[in-house]
Amino acid sequence: MGSPPRLHDPRAFFQPPPPTPVPPTPHVPPALPSAVLWDLPGPGPDEVPEAYVTQLLGLAPFACLVLVLPGPPGGNDVAMVRAVQARARALPCLVVRTGADLALHTAKRRGHTIARLLPQLRAQVSEPLARAGLKPLGVAAVSTLEPDRFDFAWLEDVLVREVLQLPMFDPGDLLEELPAVRERTLRALTEACAGGSLAEAPGLLRAALADASQLPVDVAVVGQPGSGHTSLIAALCGDAPGTHTLPGAPGLTLWDLSDAGTVDPSRYDLLLLTTSNVYCEPFIRLARAAVAAGRALIMALTQVDVDLRDPPGSVGLREQLVQEGLAETRVFLVSSHEPQAFELGRLRQALAEEAAGLQRAALPVIIGRLVRRERRQVLAEAWRQALHVCLRPMEDAGHGLATALQASAATFGLDEASLTRMAIAAKLELRELQAQIRCPWAQMVQPSMVLEAMAPSPSLAARLWSYVPFWGSPSVPQPQVTLETAYRLLSQAAVEMALDAERVLLRACTLG
Template identity: 30%
Template sequence: MADTQPPAGTQPPADTQPPAGTQPPAGTQPPADTQPPADGSSGPPDSLNISIAIIGPQGSGKSTLIQALRGHTEHSGPRSLDSYFRGEEGPSEVPNHPYPPLPNVTLCEYPAYKPCDSPSLYLGGIKQDALQCLVLTVGESVSDADLQLLGVLRHSGKPHFVVQTHTDLTLHTEKRRQGKGYWRGRTLQEMRARLAERLQGGTAFLVSGLEPAKFDFPRMVDYLEGEILQWKRSVSDLPDPQCQELVAVFQAPCDQGGLAELPPFLSGLLDCPPPVPAVVGVTGSNKEDVLRALSEPISGLLLRPLPGPGTSPPDQYLQNLLLEPCDVYLILGYGLDPNARTALVEALVAAGKHCMLIGGAGEQGNGEDARGQIEAGKGANHAGIDLPGLKVALENGAPQMVRERLLHSLPSIISQLVRRERRRLMMGVYDLCHNACTMASAGHGPQALSLLLSSLSSFRARYGLDDDSLERTAQVTGCPAEDLRAEVSSPLARGPSVEQLQQMACPPLPFSALVWSYVPRWGGEETASPGLCPQRTHRLLVEGVWGMAEDAERVLLRGCAKQKGGREGPMTCHWPCV
């Protein structure tokens, strides 16, 4: 979209930002008698303030991306659309935008560069020394000017990555171009391959600023925040597109009681699956007729038409099917070669997918006759299709399919819930650092350390890493508490002492002061203990939040793996897989 400012009154999209209205966890506020001065003159230094540059050509979606990062959905009106299609230039100044998830971070929107601009001169006008990272936005394709700019960036050694916006627009264009042979999963895969080939290395993401919950946006945010906080995480794994609705089911209890609520809530969902629709992929010949016949509302099901087998070679067709997130595949066998049909069904079953084959061997009738009988709503046609029975089978199997999806997607669900909690806690880290350092500089060192200790204790409780939470998780999952504690490796998750915390947060004493500390009577009066170092204190809190997040993910994965193993055995399918 055009690089225009968002209209007033934009609302943040769900699941792209930490929970609305969250505050720093309990125990992170300073005592009433040690509140920091109103002028804030003794807060953290400017070295904790970080700037991120957003650069790109005109119309590449810089403003839209910034608003998505800030939690606002940009609604494009006629004015912004006219500006986009006319190619009007944006403002020449550099607007600065706060980044709510990390209050000490500023997003700097630099003016667009033109194809005729010199990359060296353009980047020379950007004060790169004051930037932590640069984000290059490109539109539907990577131009030669983009590649030249990337070459200069790589030579400079400054951290950067590429964001290809307009992914939703590109998919829409491809859908119109490919027609009935359109596969969404394959198209996304080809887009990523083309982008990687064009860039020849580096980190790149496919996003849509107007739909930030989709595509690579969450991975991009994790990568950006990892660069900001110097805490790198792998971005190779794509989020499971089928688990988004299931993650939303867990959000309310985990937001209220912390991640320790996940195992008991999961236990209840395994007994009674959540009301999430099972996705049924319908493919094969005459699928339009069957879809019309099944068009009446079916409880707990979402029908998704897929291209037929004649649109691609058999091997490619199987790969395309597996790229589509479906719980069960409904395969219409009319016109399929028996050998190809058998190979397709066997391959799907071998890949762990459920499938139903409609119209098997021995069909000799006319396809038009079959279509007429389906449209007429008869109970069965010459190939043995019982539409009422098919509806009943699909409805009965829907809860089981959702249950299986829940078990299959548990690692991704846990990862996303831990990420959500980590981002919620990080929102309060900068203010917590400010309060603790201000208290220490005002002579309230013990109270400042007590504030840090109580905050770390609150982090442990939110992540489910305190002793009570671990015992509860062990009781619910059946995994021994000792095995869960073995997954906790962060030193800050094990309850450091006041002395250890002071050593980590305070600046080291100069050698002369260390020597004189051993001879207080001969060397004069004892010197006061040093205050908290803002950089060390902020780093300590970052390591606490991110380190405990990794521990929490391992603890939940181990506990829920035990819980999952005890529930997978009795699962049975309500229909036979051919």
């Protein structure tokens, strides 16, 4: 519904079950004025799920069922899904696993990460249902306190698809994993775009990425005692006392850490592991945890200059990393005392490249959030615009729909003026951005085109009877614009324009 949870009211979360049955509560979501969300109490412990489903399906012709679970499904939950699929096979069933934020908090204390947590939370729900021969439309792990994280956006998209019956979405789409970007970076980019339109977003995002002070990157430099990791930090930072900032990358900060067993990889954007041995078990464990957390990982073999006659090669370390499933980890041979003799310069360049890559990885997430925010507003206006069009004379309906479509295109930054402004800011040709647009209603359309697309033409029989002056009507009947068809056109155009807007913004934000 878009409203914050009622944390000020303890009864909203801590209250016993109602002693008597309460009628279902309807809610109209702002983004989908034509839909009604019914808050239905689940079956009680002594209630037969089949009887509950029979009563449930008799309340209203539901378009979708959302089963909310705080954990793995119990016997009654499995029986309820089975009863729904047996009674109404065409009724899609979504299963939502709530409390993902609490599960993540507990998982961090046990050494797990979000990259492993989300598949586990979904598997805790999907596997019991699969063993019972049931396959819901999808399983989403969400947190109602943090709607920008986890699978909440995917859940909203599926509900929009089911309500509007849009064929462009595939129910079999897999849930995308969150990128290895810290929430702090996402918040900073979101604040940089606050108050601006989608047409202004590329310029604001590019400016934020160019200003390293707005998007700091933390690198955990972890080394065992005697490995020289402190000297390596000084060599990387130019031997400036008290500074841990890499030259050429002012937003990149190096953190001097020594105990690999106490490092939480999720608190840093990048991990640099330094060791003087070919193999170190604590570092291998930390490397596995960093990869599981989705963090970039670099290893440095230090003290290469100790014995120049037989310098320790990185071949043994790379072989060990391959055996541990860490073959993608880059290894550099360095010496803090002779920085020009080995690969210290390449290591410094690799750190700067990883930092820039992490910042660019946040762009799809931020663009998706910005576009979904505008899509909610456009969908909320679609019902009012459709009603306004249907209340006007037929000759004005086409102009009203064309005006509404042009306003939606301008909101998503797909009109010619917005595209031109973005092309100039991104130093691109206008046709490069126009090539990303696939929705036919995003361009300038004529009222007659809109009416022809949404209002069916008179049948052949009606046209023939119109030529008979006595029995037939004196003229060909005009097509009528109904509220349902007008709303469907505007809402479907809004969803298609949102997809186009994401492609246009990603192209406009591409950095050379």
